[in-house]
Amino acid sequence: MEMERPGGLSAIGNTPVVRLAQLAGDCCAEVWVKMEAANPTGSYKDRMALAMIEAAEADGRLRPGQLVVEYTGGSTGSSLAFVCAVKGYPLRIVSSDAFADEKIRTMRAFGAEVELIQSPEGITPGLIPSMMRRAAEIAEQTGAFATDQFNNADMVDGYRRLGEELLEQLPGPPPVSAFCGYVGTAGCFLGVSRALAAGLPGLHRVVVEPAESAVLSGRPPGTHHIEGGGTGQRPPQLWPADYDEVIAVPEADAFRTARLAARGEGIFSGPSTGANLAAALEIARRLGPGHRVVTIQVDSGLKYLTGQLYS
Structure with a gap:
């Protein structure tokens, strides 16, 4: 039995799952999508933010009223700001103007102090490392607790429940043949794929990355605009044994698929979801019916209305 949590924290998780009705044709495998925008801040990052804070509370790394600090492109920051607001922790965020303005505004709406690193050209290979260095400086100067999402193993446990929900929700048959996920920290991919693989030993695990910065595919890092991943380096908790395939999605395809999903499926989302859907459809065409x-x-998609995606 899960613990009772205060306020809006109790609304995290137990999100619906839907099947694509238009984009996946008769010659394709079924494509099912876990609707994580149903979480309180409109993102699956609510799960990891809560997991990181509660684990640190439980083992004493985070003291009552202590400052929390994180580097983030925005969704993790929005989720941490939400969790910290409910639990009474002050929060300092290091982010960038390379990310959606709606995310920055959300962090500030929940009371976080936000510092921006300028990167008008987009998500460059050096941006995330510079944000990480600045957050580490703040933690050292202030004695703050650094959630340090890329290196925090607690976030993986936060996503395991998402995979368990899928096993409970999906009708059968057929069983799930493949799971794919866009990777930033890789926490969601690891948590979900491990939970699914525990019940589905033959699961095909596919990581998704931007073609413009396809480091996991063995290509050089580059600049792109698919927020939430493609940091120019391998996520420190992700190893080759954790996945079976990498699909690199061009940002133009990610943007196009997100728009198609909004207009044809009613799935309103951002570019990283577009990348997930583009990869899922590629796999579905390959696998076929059954x-x-x-x-x-x-x-x-409400987080991206002022950017290029829906303009």
Whole structure:
């Protein structure tokens, strides 16, 4: 039995799952999408933020009223700001103007102090490392607790429940043949794929990354605009044994698929979900009927209305 949590924290998780009705044709495998925009801040990052804070509370790394600090492209920051507001922790965020303004405004709406690193050209290979260095400086100067999402193993446990929910929700048959997920920290991919693989030993695990910065595919890092991943380096908790395939999605395809999903499926999301859907459809065409592919709606399209995606 899960613990009772205060306020809006009790609304995290137990999100619906839907099957694509238009984009996946008769010659394709079924494609199912976990609708994580149903979480309180409109993102699956609510799960990891709560997991990181509660684990640190439980083992004493985080003291009552202590400052929390994180580097983030925005969704983790929004989720941490939400969790910290409910639990009474002050929060300092290091982010960038390379990310959606709606995310920055959300962090501030929940009371976080936000410092921006300028990167008008987009998500460059050096941006995330510079944000990490600045957050580490703040933690050292202030004695803050650094959630340090890329290196925090607690976030993986936060996503395991998402995979368990999928096993409970999906009707059968057919069983799930493949799971794909866009990776930033890789926490969601690891948590979900491990939970699914525990019940589905033959699961095909596919990581998704931007073609413009396809480091996991063995290409050089580059600049792109698919927020939430493609940091120019391998996520420190992700190893080759954790996945079976990498699909690199061009940002133009990610943007196009997100728009198609909004208009044809009613799945309103951001570019990283577009990348997930593009990869899932590629796998579904390859597998054909009688199979099932699962992926994630990462967040809500409401976070991207002022950017290029829906303009």
